Each structure stands twice: as structure tokens, then as C-alpha cells.
Amino acid sequence: MANQAEELKLKANEAFQANKNDEAIDLYSQAIALDEKNHVLFSNRSAAYTKLGKYEDALKDAEECITLKPDFTKGYSRKGAALSFLKRYDEAINVYEEGLKIDPSNQQLKTDLKTAQNDSKKPSASPFDFFSDPKFQSELMTNPKARELLKDPETAMLMKMMQEQPNNTALLQNPKLMQLIGIGLGFDIGMSDGADVKPERNTNSTPNKVNEQNSAEAEKEKGNEAYKKKDFEAALQHYDKASELDPKNMTYYTNKAAVHFEQKRWDECIKQCEQAIEVGRENKADYKLIAKAYARMGNVKAQEKDYEAAIKFYNTSLAEHRNPDILKKKQEVEKLLKEKEKTAYNNPELAEEEKKKGNEYFQKADYPNALKHYTEAIKRNSSDAKLYSNRAACYAKLMEFPSAVKDCEEGIKLDPTFLKCYLRKGHALVAMQDLGQAMSTYGKALEIDPYCQEAIDGQRQCSIKSNTDPDEIRKRAAADPEIQQILGDPSMRMILEQMQSDPQALRDHLQNPAIAQKIQKLIQSGIISTR
Known part of the structure; x- marks a missing residue:
């Protein structure tokens, strides 16, 4: 809700x-x-x-x-x-x-x-006090013609000035204000030049207001210079002065928020951003400025590691204005939140309990339930290679060999010396008819344990199947970069052609250790068969 x-x-x-x-x-x-x-x-x-x-x-x-x-x-x-x-x-x-x-x-x-x-x-007696009368203002705001007139910044400014200076009859010389009064009082004065009632370009504020805005901008520039020099207290003083001179400009508040962010005064930063947004909303500031304030609040929450709140503010910022940089920050924080939730869920003791339940179901040949408990165990302790190995065995029983290979690879990443993962990966690859990769996997298993009979048998099985299947030989060659490099060597191609016409030439070439090593690799892979 x-x-x-x-x-x-x-x-x-x-x-x-x-x-x-x-x-x-x-x-x-x-x-x-x-x-x-x-x-x-x-x-x-x-x-x-x-x-x-x-x-x-x-x-x-x-x-x-x-x-x-x-x-x-x-x-x-x-x-x-x-x-x-x-x-x-x-x-x-x-x-x-x-x-x-x-x-x-x-x-x-x-x-x-x-x-x-x-x-x-202010003295209360004025014939134009009705400008401050809530009833009169309400009537204006509910009148379509008056609302249209008030979209013009000059007309809106004149009305405000009339509220503040009801005795200033000089303002009544403006035809726009007179037409607004007429609408509010129920009669149409009209425009002297017969023009349509449409918003016009702002003819700027009063000279005093312009001077104040210029002074505010000057203070902001001084604040920016102090900010660059990391003189944050001086920067705040200048930004405060700027907002005092022109309180309707939200930029001064977001600048103050930036200072507080650098000072790691998170609550103050949030407060200034909220004030900036309120000022911006009330004065119809650019959506990009509103978005920037929300994004800064997101940055604060990210620093506080309140990632959910940070994402909320980033989403609000993106709703105001879609900025690729903010989108990227949001995605980074989403990753951090996912990691945080994952870490919070981590519990090795519960993982061990789930593994035991998985083992029980596995022994009963209830592989779907075993899979469910192994998966929960991995969620509880994703750093245990044995859990991936157990789930790989489960996937293999369910004939989901690609998933079995993936789990074995995860287990190998966690523990590169875990022999069982290599063996299970090899079996799954054989089932997938990927004999070249299977043979390579068994080879790595033998590097860990040269006497592992299961790996020896697996490699022998792959070799027999490979040598009787020409398509598999070509497939393995295409997948092995080292074999491709050997076959792409012009001198080796010449030697192989010579061996086909003169088998006895093999002995001479084997005298060269580098060539002997390459030929041996081709023999092991099944590219060259010996009788």
C-alpha cells in the first residue's frame, strides 16, 4: 500500500x-x-x-x-x-x-x-484590499479566463504586487491587471488593443527584483569558488546569502545540499534537497533540477547503505528526468542490495541441514526434492563447492546435463582442486557427446590425481569414441585453439602431407623436440591415428 x-x-x-x-x-x-x-x-x-x-x-x-x-x-x-x-x-x-x-x-x-x-x-483601509481576500482569489482560480491570464508571468506578478501594495494605484494603469479585476468582479474590461488573452513573454521583474537576482547569482558564484577550494563553510555562507536574496531559486538549496554531502552531514543534505524540491515545485522549476535533488537524496541513502531508500529516490529522479548516469547508479545500487540480501540470507548451519535433507532424498531417488534442498543449501552458503557438486549429480540424474556442467564449473571456481567436480563434469560432457571437452576435463582431473581410475577410464572411453567418429575428431579440432594453431602452421602442414606419402618420415621428424610435441598433441586428440 x-x-x-x-x-x-x-x-x-x-x-x-x-x-x-x-x-x-x-x-x-x-x-x-x-x-x-x-x-x-x-x-x-x-x-x-x-x-x-x-x-x-x-x-x-x-x-x-x-x-x-x-x-x-x-x-x-x-x-x-x-x-x-x-x-x-x-x-x-x-x-x-x-x-x-x-x-x-x-x-x-x-x-x-x-x-x-x-x-x-499595512493599513487595512484600501479600496483594493479585495486582492488579498481569499474569496476573490478563489473566484479567480476557478474562472477559466482568469486562470489563462495568470499563466502570463507579468500578470501574475502584477496581482502579487497589488496584494502587497493595495494603495499603489499606478499599477491600475496596466490593461492586463484591469482585465483581471474585471473578470474577478464579474465584468469584462477587455484589452485596449483588441489582442487575444494569451501568455506573453515575461518583460522581467521590477528593477529591484532583478538587482536582487543578480546579487544572488554573484553570491552563488562566490560559493562555487569556495566549494572548489573545499572551503565549505564559506561556500555555505555565500549560498545562504544567495537564497536570502532570491528564495525562489531552488539551485541555491541544492548547492547547499552538495556542501553538506561533502561534509557527510547526511541529514542536512536531505533537508536541503527537500526544501529545494518544495521551492522548485512552487516556482515551476525545470524537471532536470527537481530530478537532480532527488538523485542527491539517493546518493545520501547509498552512502548510508540504505539501498532500498536510495533506489526509491533514484526512481523518482528518473521519473522527473531520465538521466543515463542516474540510471547507472541505480543499477549499481540494485546489485549492492542484491548482495546485501544474499549475505543476510547466508547461514552455513542451515545450509548443512538442507544438504542432509537433499542427500536423504537423493538416496531415495527422489531427485526433484533433492534438487530443491540442494538449491536452498546453496542460497544459504554459496561458497561451498560440495553443494554445487551434489546438485550437479542431481541434475545429471534428471538428464539436465548443461545445468550439471554449469554447477561443476561453479564448484571448480570455488575449489580448483575438488576432484569430484571434474569427474562429474566429464560424465555430463560425455552424455552431451562433447567428447573433446570431456577428455580435457578428465585430463585436468588426472593432474590432480594421476592414479584416479575413474578419470583414466573416462579418458579412455572418450578416446575410443572419438577415434571411431570422424565428425567428433573434426569437432574437437575446431574447439581446441592449440590444435588449430598447429594445423595452421605452414611447416606443420608440409610435414603432415609428407607423412601421408612417406610414413617413415615420421621417425625423422620426431627427432625435433618441438615437432615431436606437436605431433604427439595431434595423436592424443585423435587427429593422427597410429597403427
């Missing part, structure tokens, strides 16, 4: 970013029904309610968020915002101050607190 709730949350986040707030609220509500203890879901739904001007609902969700997780500062930010829109400024100020007690360095709370303090000092 938690996974299903997470999927719904991701869909809701996408709807929220696309300004489909009704849809986002519905999806968040579905997720809450599955995971009612998830504080983030209430925080996110509160934000969606705020966008729709449903401040009472936003306030309820923010309070529930704080109840579920009292140290989650974003909950205080949500509650303060709802109270501010309801013009309950004193309460909002108290909420922001409570949040700052938890995280005194939280720039978003500082900025919101300052705004609430300024709003509380």
Missing part, C-alpha cells in the same frame, strides 16, 4: 506542477486514504488547497502535517501561509517563529516571517 501511495503522490506532484490543482488534491486524497500517517501528503495537499484559495482546508492539512511530524518545518511554512492568506497575521508570525525554533537557519521561514510581519503593519 505504501508503494501505491507513493505512485499516487508522484502523479499528484505532476498535476500540481502543471497547475491542475483539483486533480492534484484528488490524487493526494487517494494517497492519504492508503497512507494516512504520511505527513508529506498533508503538506502537499495543503499547498494545492492554497493555490485554489481554499485556505481553511489548507490550514487543516498543515495542522495535521505538524501533528504527524512536529519537526517538519515545511508544515509550519504551510500553516503560516494559510493563516497569512486568511489575514491572521499574528497567528502566522507565531507559527513561523515556532518553525524557526526547530530550524533557525531555514531561509524560507525567515522570508515568510518577514512578509507576515510587514503585512501585519
